[in-house]
Amino acid sequence: MESLSETKWDVVIEGTGLQHSLLALALSRSDKKILHVDQNEYYGAAEAAFSLQEVDGWVERTKGCSDGAPFRNATLWKADDDESTNSEKLAFSRSYTLTLSPQIIYTKSKLLALLVSSKVYRQLEFQAVGNWWLYNEVDEELLKRLPNGREDIFQDKSIDNRAKRSLMKFLKFIVDFENQTGIWEAYGDSSLQEFLSSQFQLPPRLQLVIAALTLSFDSPDKTTVRWALPRIARHLTSMGIFGPGFSAVVPKWGGGAEIAQVACRAGAVGGGVYVLGTDVENSQTIESTEEEMLEQKFSLSLSNGETVTTRHYINTKDPTASDGIVVSRIIAVISSPLLPIFASSTEGSPLAAVSVVVFPPNSFSQDGVSLTHPVYIMIHSSETGECPVGQCVLYASTRYFENSKVVLEATISKFLEAVKDNVKLLYTLYYEQQQVTATSSLDLAFDDQILDNVEEQWKAVSGYGDDEEHPPFMQFADREGMNADDDNDDGY
């Protein structure tokens, strides 16, 4: 095997999380010499997706990690499966693909456009995030589907006419909020709850509906207007872009992990060298004297014992990244397909593979457990390829606090009671995740900011100055030998 140190690398990228994988994709046609390493034996870093067996190993490794690690306190629970029938017990390990960072991608996100323009979208399959549900113990109907549009609102008998008018007024405002700063700028730092109540006279129930769309880890009285409005607008204006009835998608087979792998693959196809299970242990800046302006600026010691030199070094360490947020998550496998949850409510919409259930703060209280923060459950059907037919995977998230594990468990119980489907819990994985690097994101929706970071890094490595002309970001022609349009190709 030829040695890595013989090459003068243009860039060494550390970590194959989503952001760094997208950078590899962006650089895949640059003819730069790229070395992409990951300390793990798998792709995806914090966005990785695992089989059950891989989860076992991950849990063990997580135990040995220090406070600065992205994951902590991982604990596993599995149901006894002695007398259970097939769909009521766990299938074999590789029937599952559990993703550590469940994220939805809004259809308006630039990410989708870039996956198309860079041609890698063909190796991915996207599925719709269909129904959104709100849990509410005030009504007889515990789970209420969020309205998908104006028609739904008009037909909803539980909303009185005055509230409907208020809601319409708000919807009209929000799609154009950027041009209507006069209405909200003064309230930018106020809470969303107060704003919706004072400026739009929305009743509390509808405030919760609007707040649910932000996917905020904070309660509506702690979520600022400035932060919330773009997110609400994103949700509403994403509706219908790729088909009726949904505003977001997920990649099949494990979400962000799939995108990371396809992006890394594009990097490899472009000549980038990939080495897993290898970390950068130590980096040193190479001092260049005036006589010899060295191009290689960094000397990196790899954990496999080799030392490589490179012009650019993209690492995962970013002390400024941590904003202190820690999120608690439970991944649960259950013994039901939960068909009613995914049933289409909009004609012509694709079959939803993911559904979102929002538990607003204080939506229930039981045995001394009450919700101080919202809890979100992303429900993935077997259509996602993440579990066998007849089962579902639940990804529950909430902001970490003292008893957030108990709260998440109680929320999942409440949800299973509400669907009244005699559902058995088969498997749960609890863990806490914190943002310790610039390249992972706790957000439940893909954050386009990541793409701006990638573009910056791409420009820096490519040597494009700010005002210089450069090729458009991630716009590639088909590679030679590719079927130009795989939907129209003829059989042989």
Place this chain on the structure above:
Amino acid sequence: MAEATAPKPSSSVKLVLLGEAAVGKSSLVLRFVNNDFQENKEPTIGAAFLTQKCNLPTRTIKFEIWDTAGQERFASLAPMYYRNAQSALVVYDLTKPTSLIKAKHWVAELQRQASPGIVIALVGNKLDLTNESSGSGNALGEDSETDAAEGENDDGDARKVSTAEAKTYAEEEGLLFFETSAKNGTNVTEVFTAIANAIPETSLKGARGPGATQSSANRTEDQSRVNLTGPRDSASKEGCAC
């Protein structure tokens, strides 16, 4: 595609190519997809991802073919290959015994790591370097020549791996087995057709993962698929652009 016939069910199948460097993986695909062959082809950097449809009597299989991108040396791309692959083409060079050892290694890895229902075809390539006119394959029946001479013959036969040896191994492991020539096309289409036929119908209904083996009946594939490039409301009508 014939416009007049009613559309057959169409399914996408991920196929990964594995094998030692220079055994002819990319050439096999090139022959299959473009019916073309290049002498002294450069090592692969880039062929990457090709698609080809395979029409069976009752259904159409669209192969999504993942070539190796020429990174065998670090085996670092293997994990992403294995994931969700429904079929694998493990290629060796029948003039090079070490390539069969490597192929066996890949088969073991696939059995350990890939989806349990994966269809694996073991393919001995470069049949044109032997002096047999047609290769052996399990689709051709049991009567094919199974005891080719070991070692190089006087008459320029470069075969070093006997058909019997590879075939016995393939049978033990439950693999499809073919000897092919990407150069003159022998058995290439047959390999892909055999794989297409071997993919269980039940694993095709929209899901290619291991969990899909008991999928609900009568569901058109891709019902859940969102099309990022097509017209807005054709997301569920695969193939309408044909």
